[in-house]
Amino acid sequence: MEIIRYAELKAHPWRNGGGVTRELASHPAAAPAHAPGAGWDWRVSIADVSKAGDFSAYPGMDRVLTVVEGELLLLSVDGAEHPLEKFRPFRFSGDAAASGALPTGDIRDLNVITRSGVFKGYTSIIELSKKRAHPVFEGQFGILLQGQAAVASGTGGAEPAAGSAGTQAAEPTTLNRYDAVAGSDTDTPEILGRGFLAVVSIDRVAD
Incomplete structure (x- = not known):
């Protein structure tokens, strides 16, 4: 992450x-x-x-x-x-x-x-929640604009295999104002908190 x-x-x-x-x-x-x-x-x-x-x-x-x-x-x-x-x-x-x-x-x-x-950029402003984490996917950046938040690695939507004990989740990392989290589709970062987050998406334009 x-x-x-x-x-x-x-x-x-x-x-x-x-x-x-x-x-x-x-x-x-x-x-x-x-x-x-x-x-x-x-x-x-x-x-x-x-x-x-x-x-x-x-x-x-x-x-x-x-x-x-x-x-x-x-x-x-x-x-x-x-x-x-x-x-x-x-x-x-x-x-x-x-x-x-x-x-x-x-x-x-x-x-x-x-x-x-070649590329197309988008910016969305979202309100964070302490109850529902906001994922940041590949090609995105999550930037804390206001408030308090922390980020932890997610599962990228994958479910643990049957009978698997899994691994201990890492402790969330505190974000400071204007810190940015680079997105990933593997162990997708998830942001929880109170305040406002800018989600920047960079999409490659199809040929």
Whole structure:
């Protein structure tokens, strides 16, 4: 089970000085971490936006942006204004001329960027439960946005063989805010808690 600790991620300053980005994951992982559109086909990151201004262009990419802290980002895309409230994912083209204004102060956002025609990214915000675990499957990331939660390895839906004594389940691991859990279809991670979780899905586009 892979847990990506937000506190251990390096902050990359924006070229325009308007914020910093922390990369949670990208593919291929060996690609340059902060070169727009160069060398990777998808990236999941969290950005702190502290100054109004232009966003970097990502030609040939598709973007999903979600405000995860702060009240409002006023996003302009090719001249059209879109007020983005907390926990409301918004999709737009990386080819577009985009800029952001901060009418209520600094914000933090979750970014999912995928190469058009190769991968498609999705972001869903769900409310966690202490009674029913939420599984994170292959091609997904579960990111704790708010509240308290823990993750444990599941069974991937497999039932123990008849007569098998099974193995002792591992103790759940506590997640901190903005920690990410990489999904798997084997020993599928399962998250329990109270609060809100972002589920990011990266799907390969069929030929």
